[in-house]
Amino acid sequence: MNDFFSKIVELFNTPEYIDSLLHGFWLTIQISYFAILIGILLGTVIALVGAAKPSKWLAIPKFICRFYTTVIRGTPMALQLFIMFFVIFAIKGFPSIITAILAFGLNSAAYTAEIIRGGILSVDKGQAEAGMALGLSRITIFIKIVAPQAIKNIIPALGNEVITVIKETAIVGMVGMYDLNMAAKDIGSGQNMASYIVPMFVAALFYLAIIYLITFAVKQVEKNLRKSDMKAEK
Amino acid sequence: MDSGTDLRIKNLYKSFGENKVLNGINFELKEGERVVILGPSGSGKSTFLRCINWIEEPTSGEIYLDGKLVTEKNIRKIRQSIGMVFQHFNLINNLTVMDNLILAPVKLKLMRRGEAEKRAQELLRHIGLLNKANSFPASLSGGQKQRVAIVRAMMLSPEVLLFDEPTSALDPESIGDVLSLIRELAERGMTFMIVTHEMNFAKEIATRIVFLDKGKIIEEGTPEEFFKHPKTPRVQEFLKKVL
Numbered sequence: 122m123n124d125f126f127s128k129i130v131e132l133f134n135t136p137e138y139i140d141s142l143l144h145g146f147w148l149t150i151q152i153s154y155f156a157i158l159i160g161i162l163l164g165t166v167i168a169l170v171g172a173a174k175p176s177k178w179l180a181i182p183k184f185i186c187r188f189y190t191t192v193i194r195g196t197p198m199a200l201q202l203f204i205m206f207f208v209i210f211a212i213k214g215f216p217s218i219i220t221a222i223l224a225f226g227l228n229s230a231a232y233t234a235e236i237i238r239g240g241i242l243s244v245d246k247g248q249a250e251a252g253m254a255l256g257l258s259r260i261t262i263f264i265k266i267v268a269p270q271a272i273k274n275i276i277p278a279l280g281n282e283v284i285t286v287i288k289e290t291a292i293v294g295m296v297g298m299y300d301l302n303m304a305a306k307d308i309g310s311g312q313n314m315a316s317y318i319v320p321m322f323v324a325a326l327f328y329l330a331i332i333y334l335i336t337f338a339v340k341q342v343e344k345n346l347r348k349s350d351m352k353a354e355k
Numbered sequence: 356m357d358s359g360t361d362l363r364i365k366n367l368y369k370s371f372g373e374n375k376v377l378n379g380i381n382f383e384l385k386e387g388e389r390v391v392i393l394g395p396s397g398s399g400k401s402t403f404l405r406c407i408n409w410i411e412e413p414t415s416g417e418i419y420l421d422g423k424l425v426t427e428k429n430i431r432k433i434r435q436s437i438g439m440v441f442q443h444f445n446l447i448n449n450l451t452v453m454d455n456l457i458l459a460p461v462k463l464k465l466m467r468r469g470e471a472e473k474r475a476q477e478l479l480r481h482i483g484l485l486n487k488a489n490s491f492p493a494s495l496s497g498g499q500k501q502r503v504a505i506v507r508a509m510m511l512s513p514e515v516l517l518f519d520e521p522t523s524a525l526d527p528e529s530i531g532d533v534l535s536l537i538r539e540l541a542e543r544g545m546t547f548m549i550v551t552h553e554m555n556f557a558k559e560i561a562t563r564i565v566f567l568d569k570g571k572i573i574e575e576g577t578p579e580e581f582f583k584h585p586k587t588p589r590v591q592e593f594l595k596k597v598l
Contacts, residue, residue, distance in 0.1 A: 245445075247441060248445060248447060248448065250410050251441065251445035252447070253409075253410055254441075255434065255435075256433075256459060256511070257458070261462055265450075265458065266450075270449050348491075
C-alpha cells in the first residue's frame, strides 16, 4: 500500500508522465468528440430515411441504410478500425486521427440511427394523426409534434451511446495511436515506472470523470425536456 | 341550388392487408344532419370515419365534399373543413392547451397569432377551462382533454365534425360534460357524424342512425324508426343486446 502511494507521488511529480497522460486524454477527447458529432449527424439522416413513409424513390436509400446499419452493428469495432487503417485509408502520411474519427463516427452513426429511429417510432401515432386531422403538412407535423416528443425518448439512450464511444476509443492503441489508455500503458512499462497499477488507476479516474460529467449533463437536459410531462404550469 | 355542406361517399373500400374492413359504403351527409354510426365492434365504424378525412387512405372509392373529389393533392385543404375528435383525445403532449388550439390556424395562416389567441380564449372561457390555457395536456383530466380537443377542432370553423367514440375513454362523470358540449354544438346547427356506444345519447341527438355490419351499411333511418321498428334481424338482435 505504501508502495502504491509512493508511486502516485512519483507519477504526479514527473512532468513527462503527466504530460503523456494529458496528451493521451486530449486525443481520446478529440476522437470521441468528432466521432460523436459525425455519429449524430449521419445517424439522424439514416434514421429519417428509415422512419420515412415508404415510397418509390426512397426504396433504394432505405435499403442502403438498412444494409449499412446491419453491417456496422454486425461486425466488431476493432475490425472496422483495422479496415479503415489498413485498407481504406492505407495512404502514407494520411493523418491517423482523421482515420480514427471516421472509423468511430461511422460506427456510432449506425447505433445512433437506431436510437433515433426507435425514438421517432415510439411517439404515439395519435399525435401525428391529430396533426393530420388539422390539415398540417407532414413537415410541420414532424417538426412541431413528433420530433420534440421523440427527443425526450432519444436523449437518455443517446447519452449512453456517447459514453460507449468514449470508452470504445481506448482500442486505438491497436493501430499505434497514443490515447489515454495507451498513455497509461506506456507510463507503466519497464523503461518508465515499471508498475502498471498507478498509471492505469489514474487513467481510469480520467475516464470516470469525463463520463460522470456527461451523465450529469444528460440528466439535466432530460429534466428540462420532461417539463411538459409533469403536472405543472408552463 | 343546394349551397349547404354536402358530403358524399361512393363505393368506399378499405382493407388492411388481407383484412377487408370496409366493403363498399355509399353514404351522404347534408348540412345540419347529425348522423350516429352504430354497429358491433369490428364492423368498421372508426375506420369509416378515419377514411373520410384520409387519416386512413381508402383502398378504393370516392369521397366528395361540396361536390369536390377528395384527392391526395387537396386532402390537406379538405381536412381544414372536416374537424375530428378522437377517442384518446390526441392533444399534442408537448404543447400547452393554448398552443394546441392555435397551432393549426396560425401554421396554416388562416388567422394571425393574436386573433387565434383571442378566439382560443373565448372558446376556453366558454368551456370553463380558460385557467388551463397555459397548462400542458398531462395536467388535465380526461373530460377536460376531450373538451379541449373538441374546441381545438372548432378553431378552424369546420363544416363537418367527426367524433370517433369521444366518450369511450372517459370516466362516467366526465362523459356528461363532453356529451353536453356535443349537445350544444348540435343545438347550434353543427353538422356531424359520431361513433358512440351511448345509446340514449344517440337517440336524443341523431337526425339519422346508420348501422354498420361487416363494413357495410345494412340499415339506416331516423332514431324513431331505427330503435322502435328495426327492419333487419341483425339490428333487432343488436338492439336486444344493448338496450
